[in-house]
Structure formats: C-alpha cells, structure tokens
Amino acid sequence: MLENKPGYKSGFVAIIGRPNAGKSTFLNRVVGQKIAIMSDKPQTTRNKVQGVYTTDEAQIVFIDTPGINEPRHKLGDFMLKVAKNTLRGVDAIILMVDSTDRIGKQDRYILDMLEGTETPVYLVMNKIDLIHPDKLVSVMESFQAEFSFAGVIPISALEGNNMEKLLVTLTNQLPEGPQYYPADQVTDHPERFIISELIREKILHLTHEEIPHSIAVVIEKIKRDEDNNKIRVSATIMVERESQKGIVIGKKGALLKEVGIRARKDIEMLLGSSVFLEMWVKVQKDWRNKSTHLRDFGFREDEY
Numbered sequence: 001m002l003e004n005k006p007g008y009k010s011g012f013v014a015i016i017g018r019p020n021a022g023k024s025t026f027l028n029r030v031v032g033q034k035i036a037i038m039s040d041k042p043q044t045t046r047n048k049v050q051g052v053y054t055t056d057e058a059q060i061v062f063i064d065t066p067g068i069n070e071p072r073h074k075l076g077d078f079m080l081k082v083a084k085n086t087l088r089g090v091d092a093i094i095l096m097v098d099s100t101d102r103i104g105k106q107d108r109y110i111l112d113m114l115e116g117t118e119t120p121v122y123l124v125m126n127k128i129d130l131i132h133p134d135k136l137v138s139v140m141e142s143f144q145a146e147f148s149f150a151g152v153i154p155i156s157a158l159e160g161n162n163m164e165k166l167l168v169t170l171t172n173q174l175p176e177g178p179q180y181y182p183a184d185q186v187t188d189h190p191e192r193f194i195i196s197e198l199i200r201e202k203i204l205h206l207t208h209e210e211i212p213h214s215i216a217v218v219i220e221k222i223k224r225d226e227d228n229n230k231i232r233v234s235a236t237i238m239v240e241r242e243s244q245k246g247i248v249i250g251k252k253g254a255l256l257k258e259v260g261i262r263a264r265k266d267i268e269m270l271l272g273s274s275v276f277l278e279m280w281v282k283v284q285k286d287w288r289n290k291s292t293h294l295r296d297f298g299f300r301e302d303e304y
C-alpha cells in the first residue's frame with residue numbers, strides 16, 4: 001500500500017481548456033520527465049486521470065473534467081453536476097489557453113462555469129514561443145478582465161519554458177497527503193471517484209446538517225456479475241462516530257435504503273448498465289489519517 005511520508009504533499013489538479021490549447025503536449029512533457037502514463041484501457045466515463053507527476057516531495061494527479069468543455073445544451077444535468085463536483089474536489093484548476101488566440105466563446109463558457117468556485121484557478125498561457133510579449137500581455141489582460149485567477153503562468157509546453165515554475169506553483173497549492181500512486185506503477189479506476197461522490201452526495205442531501213462533510217465513501221468493488229449481467233458495486237461508508245452510523249442507517253435502515261435507491265439510479269446512468277449496489281457503514285475514528293482514506297478518491301492498487 002502507499003506510504004504516508006511526513007511532509008509529503010499530494011493532490012489533484014483538473015486541467016481544462018478548449019481543444020488545441022496544448023493539454024496533451026503539456027501532459028506528455030510532464031510524463032516525459034517524471035510521470036507515469038495512465039493506462040489506455042477504455043473507460044466507462046470520460047473522467048480520466050491523465051497523468052501523475054511524482055517527485056520525492058510531492059505527487060500531482062492531473063485529471064480531466066468530463067463535460068467542462070462542452071456547450072451547455074449538450075451537457076446533461078448529470079454530467080454538469082459531475083463536472084462541478086470534480087472541480088470542487090480538486091486542489092487546483094488549470095485553465096490552459098493558446099496564447100496566440102483571443103479569448104473566445106468557449107473560454108467564456110468555461111470561465112462562467114468556474115465562477116464562484118473556491119478552488120484556485122490558474123491561467124496557463126501556452127505557446128509563448130509563438131507570440132510577441134506585448135501580444136501576450138494583451139491576451140492575458142483580456143482573460144484577467146473576466147476572471148479572478150489565483151495566478152497566471154505563461155509556458156511553452158512544446159519547448160518546456162516555465163514548466164518547472166508551473167509545477168512548483170501547483171505543488172505549493174497541495175495539502176500534505178499520501179502518495180496515491182507508486183512512482184513507477186499506476187492503475188486507473190476513475191469511475192470509483194465519481195461513484196463515491198455520488199453516494200456521498202446522497203447521504204449529505206438526506207441527512208442535512210447532521211453529518212459532517214468529512215464522511216468518506218470507499219468503493220470496495222466494481223464487478224460485473226456474469227449471472228445476471230449487472231454490475232455489482234460494493235461501498236463502505238466511513239463515519240467517525242457511532243452516533244453518525246445510526247443517522248446514516250436511519251430507522252430500520254430507511255435512510256440507507258433511500259441513499260441506495262437514489263445513488264443506484266445515478267450510477268446506472270454513469271456506467272450504462274443495471275447495478276446492484278451494496279453498502280456498509282463503518283465507524284472508523286480518524287479515518288482521515290488512515291491509509292484506507294486513499295480509496296475515498298477512488299484509488300487502489302489492485303485490479304478488478
């Protein structure tokens with residue numbers, strides 16, 4: 001299992017931007033240096049871990065945000081919710097733009113979506129090798145006029161300029177945390193993250209203020225049942241106190257049952273299959289300090 005080194009930093013960075021901004025070039029460059037590329041296996045959702053940057057001090061997990069680049073009319077409410085949930089759950093957001101382009105409709109759509117987010121958003125101005133500094137400043141200002149960025153970092157993903165600065169800026173943004181992925185080996189089960197978020201959301205919704213947001217949902221298993229062609233999802237809901245366990249389960253299990261009904265509907269939409277959802281509630285004091293917490297983010301080292 002993954003270690004918790006004292007002082008180690010880790011977290012998630014969502015990378016967004018319109019097509020051609022240079023996201024792949026950026027990730028490839030990071031990959032080329034110190035990253036493990038994620039497997040190419042087909043995924044049930046478009047929310048993918050795109051790359052992991054690992055050093056001795058920190059690990060940045062770059063993730064794609066499904067739906068964020070799509071026009072609103074194309075985006076179902078569900079995907080919009082997933083996208084917004086993803087953005088809320090990350091430690092930083094990169095908006096990557098092509099500095100040779102003016103701010104456009106699609107950028108405005110993305111900025112609109114980011115409005116009000118508490119996660120720091122960095123404007124990464126790519127392709128500076130192609131542009132005169134004066135022009136760069138004018139494009140930068142047009143973006144800054146529309147959004148309050150946590151920082152602006154001009155880079156050339158192709159030539160590597162300023163990449164280090166960007167990675168350091170992002171690293172500074174990360175909380176202390178475990179190394180989610182081994183430096184040299186990765187597995188990628190992004191749907192776990194969304195599923196755990198869906199379940200967590202239903203619990204928070206149904207329990208109102210009584211259950212703190214620190215509740216964790218660990219997806220233990222996602223497996224197709226050959227007998228009935230359903231996907232079996234097993235989840236453990238971790239709470240910190242016995243009293244919370246009672247609340248989550250509800251009278252005669254009523255609340256947990258309702259959570260199950262609602263979550264299953266969403267998970268079925270997500271996976272495009274009927275789902276059998278089983279859930280347990282477990283009291284674990286200080287779960288946040290325990291290694292199992294890692295799985296809250298949908299990461300574990302074994303295959304299913």
Ligand SMILES: Nc1nc2c(ncn2[C@@H]2O[C@H](COP(=O)(O)OP(=O)(O)OP(=O)(O)O)[C@@H](O)[C@H]2O)c(=O)[nH]1
Binds near residue numbers: 025
């Ligand atoms: N000159 C220059 N070209 C770049 C830079 N970064 C990316 N490009 C080029 O821009 C084009 C698009 O880059 P990609 O990395 O494929 O862009 P993307 O954002 O991943 O695009 P999608 O996959 O469509 O989302 C490619 O031809 C890259 O070689 C850069 O820093 N400088």
